[in-house]
Amino acid sequence: MFPxxxxxxxxxxxxxxxxxxxxxxxxxxxxxxxxxxxxxxASAEEVFANVEGQLPNVSLxxxxxxxxxxxxxxxxxRVGPVAGRMLFDPRLDEHHxxxxxxxGRVEDIDxxxxxxxxxxxxxRRGYTRARAxxxxxxxxxxxxxxx
Amino acid sequence: MFPxxxxxxxxxxxxxxxxxxxxxxxxxxxxxxxxxxxxxxASAEEVFANVEGQLPNVSLxxxxxxxxxxxxxxxxxRVGPVAGRMLFDPRLDEHHxxxxxxxGRVEDIDxxxxxxxxxxxxxRRGYTRARAxxxxxxxxxxxxxxx
DNA sequence: CTGGATGCAAACTCTTTGCATGCAT
DNA sequence: ATGCATGCAAAGAGTTTGCATCCAG
Numbered sequence: 369m370f371p372x373x374x375x376x377x378x379x380x381x382x383x384x385x386x387x388x389x390x391x392x393x394x395x396x397x398x399x400x401x402x403x404x405x406x407x408x409x410a411s412a413e414e415v416f417a418n419v420e421g422q423l424p425n426v427s428l429x430x431x432x433x434x435x436x437x438x439x440x441x442x443x444x445x446r447v448g449p450v451a452g453r454m455l456f457d458p459r460l461d462e463h464h465x466x467x468x469x470x471x472g473r474v475e476d477i478d479x480x481x482x483x484x485x486x487x488x489x490x491x492r493r494g495y496t497r498a499r500a501x502x503x504x505x506x507x508x509x510x511x512x513x514x515x
Numbered sequence: 516m517f518p519x520x521x522x523x524x525x526x527x528x529x530x531x532x533x534x535x536x537x538x539x540x541x542x543x544x545x546x547x548x549x550x551x552x553x554x555x556x557a558s559a560e561e562v563f564a565n566v567e568g569q570l571p572n573v574s575l576x577x578x579x580x581x582x583x584x585x586x587x588x589x590x591x592x593r594v595g596p597v598a599g600r601m602l603f604d605p606r607l608d609e610h611h612x613x614x615x616x617x618x619g620r621v622e623d624i625d626x627x628x629x630x631x632x633x634x635x636x637x638x639r640r641g642y643t644r645a646r647a648x649x650x651x652x653x654x655x656x657x658x659x660x661x662x
Numbered sequence: 663c664t665g666g667a668t669g670c671a672a673a674c675t676c677t678t679t680g681c682a683t684g685c686a687t
Numbered sequence: 688a689t690g691c692a693t694g695c696a697a698a699g700a701g702t703t704t705g706c707a708t709c710c711a712g
């Protein structure tokens with residue numbers, strides 16, 4: 369389904385799995401490839417729906433644990449929970465999120481945000497592995513027009 | 516329990532409720548006063564536990580709907596969901612949050628964050644009532660030391 | 663009076679856990 | 688062969704909803 373990125377994407381995952389002494393399984397490859405192919409933040413449910421068509425007998429718990437693993441490996445980023453659901457984002461570069469309080473839609477914001485001072489404050493308090501994400505919450509155009 | 520702020524706090528709520536044509540009820544006054552008294556972000560469950568001692572026969576759904584109302588009235592700010600639970604913050608000035616991924620603790624960060632460009636981006640996309648909040652997620656000192 | 667607000671209980675959603683089986687190493 | 692990873696099912700946590708009753712205006 370995503371032939372252009374398949375090779376490189378699989379290669380990076382296999383390399384990361386081997387480096388962490390984790391097993392390379394068809395489910396992990398397919399879940400990773402699917403999230404990359406969606407090319408936007410997706411819920412576990414969405415990834416699951418898309419993986420089902422590609423690989424039989426995949427379970428939702430496996431999707432959750434694999435997405436969590438991808439986050440640990442640095443090959444995806446867990447965002448949220450946002451609007452009540454956990455999202456997983458294939459984008460690895462810094463960006464932020466815009467959430468509609470009404471319909472739950474999530475969009476990317478590429479505006480720059482100076483997170484250095486906040487991360488520094490976290491470090492000073494003894495936090496490790498700290499990462500910053502800006503969430504802008506509002507009511508989207510459609511929901512605003514719908515009243 | 517919070518005599519020093521009680522009068523002013525109640526007054527602001529009563530005024531806001533009247534302005535929005537909503538009713539002034541003992542539950543609303545007590546929930547508002549309790550959140551202010553806690554003086555930190557609290558979950559609905561926490562507010563509920565503290566209100567129970569002050570006013571008999573208060574229900575958790577009422578706490579939820581009242582905290583949501585306070586957010587609408589601008590007398591509290593809903594934060595989250597963070598670490599799986601919705602938090603409500605009596606602080607009205609700009610500040611951000613530091614969350615431990617392990618134990619779920621939430622602390623305030625007072626470091627300045629330039630949210631203007633992100634809010635402007637939201638406005639350009641047609642979002643209304645947009646507000647920005649930075650979430651720094653990491654592992655706190657205690658959890659880091661605990662392994 | 664009258665309709666918004668409440669209390670209670672139950673439903674709902676998303677996520678996590680337990681356990682037996684299976685497959686990557 | 689070994690034990691991590693998986694599938695299935697069921698539990699768990701937090702939040703929301705429905706409805707009869709109550710009380711603020």
